[in-house]
Amino acid sequence: MKFLLNLYLDAAALPGDGFDHEGFLSAAARTGELISGHVFADPSISAVVRVRDGVVTVTDGPYPQGPDHVAGQYLVDCENRERALELAASIMSERVGGVEVRPLMDSAGMEM
Structure with missing residues (x-):
């Protein structure tokens, strides 16, 4: 089963702060x-594109507005959800906002 691990970080934290990437990468590799992983640039340089009533708007900054932002993500292929949760826990530290564990689905709506 494939899972996306979204890493959330408080916007006030320093870049790279709060995650144990080395421990996670070592265990998952x-x-x-581990299939892939990405660390995101600062959310202040991101943009959000919306379409309402046929009108496209582009705004600067992260979506949604709030104290936490997605700082990165890993794509993993695990035997089950419990293993994905174990891997997510290995990334955590006390200062991190959290890790969202989301199963991936194919175009037919079946878990991958």
Whole structure:
């Protein structure tokens, strides 16, 4: 099963602060569960595109507005949800906002 691990960080934290990437990467690479990963640029340089009543608007900054933002993500292929949760916990530290574990689905709505 494939899962997307979204890493959330408080916007006031320093870049790269709050995650144990080395420990996670070591564990997930050793077991062959890591497919890919990305660390995102600062959310202040992002943009949000919306379409309402046929009108396209572009605004600067993260979506949604709030104290936490998505700081990065990992794509993993695990045996089950419990294993994905274990991997997510290995990234955590006390200062991180959290890790969202979301299963991926194919175009037919079946878990991958």
